[in-house]
Amino acid sequence: FQGLDEDTAAILVDAMFPEEHNDGDVIIRQGDQGKNFYVVDAGTPEVYLRDKDSDTEKKVLSYTEGDSFGELALMYNAPRAAT
16 A cells, blocks of 8 residues: 555545454364455464365464455456465
8 A cells, every 4th residue: 555645545444444353263164255354453364275075174374463465356257265
């Protein structure tokens, strides 16, 4: 967001809304349609990828405060890439 001018940044901030989640909540699920972009305010959401062959999930990443996710499904009108 650093490259945005003040007016554009204000438009984006006005479009945002808070969501609260508890530890263990699934925020997005791999394969689902994307509807929102997320910015982490607090907590450490974990990212898992499902292996199609074994039908198991493997943790691949953790987000921290200030990180964001969910943009790829919105930008490319594609299913969510991870849970």
